[in-house]
Amino acid sequence: MPVFSHSTSSTTTAAAIPPTLSLPVIExxxxxxxxxxxxxxxxxxxxWLLEKHLMPTDKVEEYADDLCYTDLMAGYYLGAPDEVLQAIADYSAWFFVWDxxxxxxxxxxxxxAWRRLRSRLHWALDSPRDHLHHPDPLVAGLADSMVRLYSFLGRRWNARFARHFHAVIEAYDREFHNRTNGIVPKVEEYLELRRLTFAHWIWSDLLEPSAGQELPTAVRKHxxxxxxxxxxxxxxxxYNDLCSLPKELAGNEVHNLGISLVRHEGLTLEEAIREVRRRVEQCVLEFLSVEKEALRFADSLEDGTVRGKKLGDAVRACVGNMRNWFSSVYWFHHESGRYMVDSWDDRSTPPYVNNETAGEK
Structure with missing residues (x-):
């Protein structure tokens, strides 16, 4: 049977999930x-990927749909206006290409090449209209995404998003340093860095244009x-770490919670997998509890005014989409060709990347 009614696959059967990755509570x-x-x-x-030259034509035709990047966003930001979801999905696809x-x-x-790109991305983030025609497609693609995303809410939201993404770029620079020097971060250091390289607050910021309203600071920080x-x-x-561990071990990666646990906590690989899974399951259970508190908080914002009603509705929409993220992420990892490392000719080289020329412009 299909995973959901609007199946994104050419087949009608749900993805087969290995026992170590199966989470019955999500399903x-x-x-x-x-x-x-x-x-x-x-x-x-x-x-858009073709127009912006972010992937070669043959790679887009062969791999883009099977990578399921749009499925991930379409399962997350429900209720978003079409133009908002489109801008988010294009930005998300850009993010994967940048990664x-x-x-x-x-x-x-x-x-x-990395240092040049890092600097140019910072500039494009701050002045996107000046970089729409940059010769590096990644710079121009980010600029295009930012012009669109910055158009939905106000200056404060834009400044917050830019601040959060500047931090993500710098976190990628720290990851570059660690990988090129073979440094495996300690567990707590890794967890802090991961919140940035995974762009936790970027995806959370984008809940607001999806709900059609910027949330006051006091609400966001409740x-x-x-x-x-x-x-x-x-x-x-x-969960990404759990699913991508085989790919990252094949590629001599150093940034994965499982790898940090093995290197610094003395766990075997099997023990590390169990520990990452335990943490993943704990996130789900704790969310189910705190979700109720967040929804009660949304109800408390309704004070009989139009503003209070809109604010309560916006918070409920955001919390509802936080919930959607769990299922969207879960199924994405079992449907996207990004993680099907056993089907690659070379387990260390994704077939959808432009392996030879990327970054040379």
Missing amino acids: AAFPRRLHPYWPRLQERTRS DRHDRDVVHGRPA PAYRRAALLSQEFAAW
């Missing part, structure tokens, strides 16, 4: 839904709301 308690705009979203993001470029710069020993947001992202990052 039972987090029904998967998909934004009705998804078919157009997939088509337009595919066209691949970063990886290839490490693998091929291109520190100068303990229940902030904890629910963090748990949804921690689940995603750690």
